[in-house]
Amino acid sequence: MMANKTVLVRSLALAFGAVAALPAFPALAQTTGPAAAEQQPMQRVTVTGSLISRADKETPSPIQVLTAADIARSGQTSIAEVLSNLSANGQGALGSGFAGAFAAGASGVSLRGLSVGLTLVLVDGHRMSPYPLSDDSQRQFVDVSSIPFDAVERIEVLKEGASALYGSDAVAGVVNIILKKEFKGFSASAEVGNSQHGGGKMHKVTATGGIGDLDTDGYNAYVSAEYRHADPIKVHQREQYGWASGDWTTRGGLSVLRGVPNESNSFLTAASSPFLYNPATGVNNPASYQFLDPTCNFVKYRAGQCMVRDEVSNLQPESDRMSVLAGFTKKLGEDWTLALKASMFRRESTNGRGLTNAVAFTPSNTFGGYTALVPGQPPRIVNGVPDTRIPAGGINQLGAPARLYGLIPGAGSAAQQNNESTATRFAADLNGSWGGWDIGAAAGYSKVKTESVYSGFVNRVALYNALRRATNPYNPLGGNSAADNAAIVPTFGDKAESELTFAEAHAQRELARLPGGGPLTFAAGLSWYKKELNAPPPDLLAQGVVGNGAAYVFGDETNTAAFAELNALPLQNLELSASARYDHYDTYGNSFTPGAKFKWKAHPALTVRGTFARGFRAPNAAESGISSSTFSFNAIDDPILCADGDRTTAGNVPSACGFVPAFVQTTNPDLEPEKSKSFTLGLIVEPVRNLSATLDYYSIEVKNQINTESGLPDFVPVYARNPAVPIDIADGNGGLVTGVPPVGTIAYAQSSYVNSGGVKTTGVELDLSYRWNAGDIGNFRTQLSLNHMISYKLDQVGVEYELAGTHGPSVVSGNTGNPKNRAQLTLGYEKGPLTLTSTFNWTGSYSGLDPSLGVNDCADIAGSVGGRAYFNNNPNGTPPEYCKIRSFMSTDLNAVFRVNRNLTIKASILNAFDRQPPIDVATYGNAGPQTAYNATLHQAGAVGRYFSLGASYTF
Structure with a gap:
């Protein structure tokens, strides 16, 4: 003073x-x-x-x-x-x-x-x-x-x-x-x-x-x-500059470019070629993958050479x-x-x-659904898909049900307004x-x-129904009918x-x-x-x-x-x-x-x-x-599924660590x-x-x-959770296993306006x-x-x-x-x-720093203030020069x-x-x-x- x-x-x-x-x-x-x-x-x-x-x-x-x-x-x-x-x-x-x-x-x-x-x-x-x-x-x-x-x-x-x-x-x-x-x-x-x-x-x-x-x-x-x-x-058009490159690997962090696997996405992300993945055999096993486009393979994918070029995002x-x-x-x-x-x-x-997961095949065994906000009704979790895996046979040559990763053809690469x-x-x-x-x-x-x-924006129910059709199933490589595209990615x-x-x-x-x-x-x-x-x-x-x-x-x-x-x-x-x-x-x-x-x-x-x-x-x-909305502002660790904040701890769900939860505003x-x-x-x-x-x-x-x-600072959220279904769980040795956690992942929490x-x-x-x-x-x-x-x-x-x-x-x-x-x-x-x-x-x-969020340490600013995964792999967090x-x-x-x-x-x-x-x-x-x-x-x-x-x- x-x-x-x-x-x-x-x-x-x-x-x-x-x-x-x-x-x-x-x-x-x-x-x-x-x-x-x-x-x-x-x-x-x-x-x-x-x-x-x-x-x-x-x-x-x-x-x-x-x-x-x-x-x-x-x-x-x-x-x-x-x-x-x-x-x-x-x-x-x-x-x-x-x-x-x-x-x-x-x-x-x-x-x-x-x-x-x-x-x-x-x-x-x-x-x-x-x-x-x-x-x-x-x-x-x-x-x-x-x-x-x-x-x-x-x-x-x-x-x-x-x-x-x-x-x-x-x-x-x-x-x-x-x-x-x-x-x-x-x-x-x-x-x-x-x-x-x-x-x-x-x-x-x-x-x-x-x-x-x-x-x-x-x-x-x-x-x-x-x-x-x-x-x-x-x-x-500006990716030659450090603030727009998205590749932080030479600066103590990760590459957050689309299609580049790393610790923050558990090495599973939509790449330039759609691929099938068998979660039963592990993320580090080349035999777990089947790439549908020959321009990409396991070696290229893990080296970040199958990234998706961003031609859409606007400055x-x-x-x-x-x-x-x-x-x-x-x-x-x-x-x-x-x-x-x-x-x-x-x-x-x-x-x-720009590039969002809204136009990617869902990277999990199940899809928990979306939160519906209908005027006059309470929030509801709807339109879940209990099993998103592609059965063995047909395009799936892995011999077991497999997840499908990639961009949805005909959807572009971004949700736009x-x-x-x-x-x-x-x-x-x-x-x-x-x-x-x-x-x-x-x-x-x-x-x-x-x-x-x-x-x-993607209708997941329509997508997975089309993928599972006995005759003429939806093709992840494209060439699908106009009717399919309109139903799956409507305007x-x-x-x-x-x-x-x-x-x-x-x-x-x-x-x-x-x-x-x-x-x-x-x-x-x-x-x-x-x-x-x-x-x-x-x-x-x-x-x-x-x-x-x-x-x-x-x-x-x-x-x-x-x-x-x-x-x-x-x-x-x-x-x-x-x-x-x-x-x-x-x-x-x-x-x-x-x-x-x-x-x-x-x-x-x-x-x-x-x-x-x-x-x-x-x-x-x-x-x-009469109003409502959904919003998110900073990353947290799920208090149950990632209590210690370490995505590699045995029993933790990596996707529940350092994620940004949704809030429904009332x-x-x-x-x-x-x-x-x-x-x-x-x-x-x-x-x-x-x-x-x-x-x-x-x-x-x-x-x-x-x-x-x-x-x-005294707010204690009450989380609404998705059903507990099979999901990737850390095995404690740097790998993943599929299992059912004790509770489902967080869908949202409600937050009211107050004076x-x-x-x-x-x-x-x-x-x-x-x-x-x-x-x-x-x-x-x-x-x-x-x-x-x-x-x-x-x-x-x-x-x-x-x-x-x-x-x-x-x-x-x-x-x-x-x-x-x-x-x-x-x-x-x-x-x-x-x-x-x-x-x-x-x-x-x-x-x-943002003391009002409790962020008083420079190491936490990227993830906790901006909600960014640039330094999720760095045990020291954000480097002090930033x-x-x-x-x-x-x-x-x-x-x-x-x-x-x-x-x-x-x-x-x-x-x-x-x-x-x-x-x-x-x-x-x-x-x-x-x-x-x-x-x-x-x-x-x-x-x-x-x-x-x-x-x-x-x-």
Whole structure:
């Protein structure tokens, strides 16, 4: 605690000291003479986090503004990529590189590392319907990957709690994506891009046209359309790098490449050639094997020469994005204005973790079945196959019943999900004045619909029935009928919908002039919204026909709220404000959240500011409605079948050692909302013209956190087990025998949502900007945003863990890493028609440990945190050199040249120095077991050096 306070004190003292040390400070801080006369008064605007308009760009709250020019100069081609590089975006963020996520294909923002569920994302200041597929099937969020790039006017990032004005979810902050208000003329652009190392080829076209001038014609109408396609980036296109090779044999571990036998799979795995195996004669006996394809034999197989080449797994999925935005603004007389907007954002992507056992013949004497999750019914283990062995005779020439290993022909080599998401939105805003009040009213409707098509999932009952047919049995080498293939590997789909309807109104007016000469301004408003979620499971998964039950959610909630804000300038240099909100939910009840802010201009060049806020997050339908899902997060040893954790101990079942169990998630209708308390304290320093710096300390404490109880330290799972059937058992001499264990293998355990403990995070954030006019040389600019996390403490049922700079809390909000430091530095140069920009995106190092999982030893991080088998053969576990995940920085270069008043060309190089991502063996958030990098923090490294070239024409 003393160390944390020391960091804060030193940071504040340094800022104060830097200001005090300037010898000409008072003179430099003021602008006089002709330059001052040329300055125009700032237009009053309403910023995110307040109802009351203001002229001062610096607010009591820390706000980062990304203009359309800033976004264009970044060199990125999607809003999701821009937001992923925010220094305030941390642990729990969701990126498109996590192909196996519950919310497949979507991207979400996690301010202050508190998860996507505690960051509120607005579009034009209004709520948007959340993505129907929640993150980890729990946290609802707005998918920012579908927001059109060229339709954005600016993005305002409020980095403090704002529930007093916005209600639920605004705990860590608010991201307000503001779309174009008006456009006159016509603009078209085209852009192409490609990765140096293959994959990711991109092309994008946009067109915007508008008519009417608000000031002269009294109206403006425009339409903007954008289409973007990106090819996938495959794992095999990066397999030359250590983080993607999958072969750890030279690094103290195993090869986890598909088809390579080793200790972790008991030397039995699906290879490039299907083979029959007689378990009665042992895994090390060549006579136990019959390879059906002559390209492989026992010697090649054991040498790893019959591996299955991965042509499927994605580092970044193929995606298509199309958007249409239409706006109409009309002056209604006097100062009333009506603005209408309609939009359709569509995204299609193919997701999946690549090679999985879902498309392999079952490697055991029996198949225990799948766990069915049918809405309204308890979990059930169904569709087991009591004997999966192929009888002697026919294709089986081993003389005894044998198991069949290999990939199923016609199934491909991966279970895939093609995901199409369409977001539609209609909104109307009416603004004007009446009776001395500035009035705003809005109403709207938004809907997000996802349609998913699943492939590569196997109907095991149909498969083994076909293999056992007396006539024309299913051929493991292929050439089977279309009817067989369709029955064994069916293609199926589902639809999920999320809807939000809202209406709100607010008004503000100046109540009085205070003795100090400043105004006393009051604002108040009412809001109502209804959220509906209808996300049924795909039937074949729900019934346990082709896999374990998929997530489903049904539910709705209605919120009614009243809110108010009071702003006062009692002294010339002092601003005070207070706000409060009362929410009523038809699901759990009521919440009251107050807030207060101040800003004191202690000197013309020095301002002190601070905020205090209460916040909350209401339980959503996935947590308290009709919902269920299956999940897994870290490896365990079966307490009965592998009690000592050694797969070679006589009597142990090797497949029950170091395996990742499944949990069935259940809801809890008695959940209370998560509650937060946050404050910020900061400085605004402007010692000279064009130089501005802000330094803000933040503290956010969340209590009553809604977590799955399986992640709590006192949780004792009750396992549902499959029937006890013949299975491989260690003989104590390094071999296997077939026998019936005392109990069946673990199928799943149930885990409910509970309010448990909480989290408190503190940190310091620095924002620095400077512009320098160098005359004939040109204009220079620099912007720096740096976030340093001082502490991140997780409290679980009275046990506290310090997780800043670790991999935790991997069980709470995704295994994305929790670095203490993130920064973004932008250097720009402008002269005439040329603009050059360099952007440096830096993420600090962090540890692979996760104390919240009880993992405090580096030797355990790969298996116990990431659930990876890289070092299952190493008696010392994970080598110490992989305990720390090194820092990473990508450098993006962007050049824009205005050829004439109509034509502009631009070129970008992302990750210009081709930095590779650091190896992270403790993460599961990436393309699959072959890759060992953090897709949330280091995706730019996985993509590698990326070139793009574009042009735009405006008239």
